[in-house]
Amino acid sequence: MTLPFPFAAIVGQEDMKKALLMAAVEPMLGGVLIFGDRGTGKSTAVRALAELLPKIETRQGCRYNCLPGEPQEACRHCRGEGKHKPPTIKIRTPMVDLPLGATEDRVCGSLDIEKALVAGEKAFEPGLLAAANRGFLYIDEINLLEDHLVDLLLDAAASGVNVVEREGLSVRHSARFVLVGSGNPEEGDLRPQLLDRFGLAVDVRTINDLSMRIEVIRRRDAYETDPAAFAAEWGKREAAIRNRVVAARKMLRQVEIPEAVLSRMSQLCMRLGIDGMRGELTLMRAGRAAAALDGRSAITWADVEAIAPMVLCHRLRRDPLDDAGSTPRIERALASLESGYAHA
Template identity: 65%
Template sequence: MPTFPFSAIVGQDEMRQALLIAAVDPAVGGVLVFGDRGTGKSTAIRALAALLPPMLAVTGCPYNCDPASPADLCPHCATMPGARKKSEKKPVPVVDLPLGATEDRVVGTLDLERALSAGVKAFEPGLLARANRGFLYIDEVNLLEDHLVDLLLDVAASGVNTVEREGLSLRHPARFVLVGSGNPEEGELRPQLLDRFGLACEVATPTDIATRIAVVRARDAYERDPEGFCAAHAKGNAATAKRIEAARKRLPSVTVPDAALEQAARLCLALGTDGLRGELTLMRTARALAALDGATTVTDDHLRRIAPAALRHRLRRNPLDESGSTVRVERALAEVFA
């Protein structure tokens, strides 16, 4: 069955905006989507894959190495003469990391078949290898086991997966956009992993009749005739894909004036965020949003639109303030941008 089209998703504007920003600039640090069950979190994330322009990779490389980036090549591609590096266009990988995955499956392990048949110690790449230069998606990320969380923190910080297994010692590139979804009722995310996500979105069940009817009608039409439904929304998907590609080309030329940086710093100070990651994320995401809008300069409007998703998960708990994090961000926005 074909994937539900991204352009056919009804509502959930903040989530769709955050996913598009991550597609334009992977440096924003990934997207976390928290909310009620049955609100389209997994559907939207998987639909994103169909929008991404194909990437150029070394032919046959299990790590999707970029031939134009010699510094990030895997050990095999790094020793290959330049003339022998054939390249091919392939879809950007979107890899699912199941909750029950073993560490060997995630990081890779010894290829037992080659070891037993040929007596050769060879490496069998894992999920992190497949996700290099793509997206790693974790559904119910708040239920992920601690040892896998620790592993992901190390790899996300360095962009390199180091494997020590059965006499094997290997390092390979593992740069990916981390995308997670979950239901807050089932447990909180560890602060160290939460801080690794650039954007955090809240999705809720629609409360107006018209939106609920539109969602149900779209889903029913898709399940009754998936091919026909996708064909009907092919033009919308193609337009969104072109928008992403144009924004990627425009991104290096988008400027962030000192006034915008000052407003970002004022906002983070007003909210009491720890460190400077809040300002960095605000700057990067506002720049990507400006590129999506076709603008050449980041404005206060871009900062206001992206601030809740960029900052709500970076706030300290305030026992004297029972307001939710989104309300606190909106209150600070009203003060800073008055």
């Protein structure tokens, strides 16, 4: 199997890389939506992330990625029915691709036809949601995903559980995954219900700096010539990012949010007319993740200013009288809030 392109070797696209790392530190963020031009490294970055992250523990042969000490009811394999429990192993963090043409049975799971015909046994065949448990579910061209699959993902993402009731089967299993979607906005918009489920949304654009474009070409050529040597060359920098993520996960819940920062976060969302409370909750979680990645024990207002566009842009109501776009609206609101505090 060819080694993925190293995450540390990706040139530019800092917002995209930061969003993916924050989602890796704080799964409760709700996932990352990456929209932008073709050939800007969206899929490359997502697949590189899975290789970068620390391995997870499960039992050998488990298809639900169960925690070794907490086997799921649906997983007869990990519960060791009729035999000894399989040994504990470490596997790469799951990164499951959901094809646009996938069937509902392939996504959710279905009756194991082979066992039903050969052994006369009614058994469950896990789907992609089971494979993505404790990892990432990646959908390229997510804006082209069929509506019935969008509904399935919304249910699983909201509850963290996949429920299958069909063909005489009644199965429930964990489906806790970080949803990552990418696409080209020219090919259509995302359904509002699914758009709102993403904690972070970033726009990526083609790099216009000449030296950076040349560096992209050089690195890609070196990788395609000898993937193993290229990965080894970037190994130390990959390990440094991995260590940052591990350390950030450990200290995440200890990161404090000063009352003044929390108050200004709410004022920002009110000023922008953000519906519901998801905006503030995501700002808080993303701020914690950003501070933890920097090794800091408290969120600052600078953290909020840096992450506000990726948290709030896709939550803004469309204003037909404002041609500036979402990011300038957020920047104006931040400046207005800052000015108000300066004159207070």
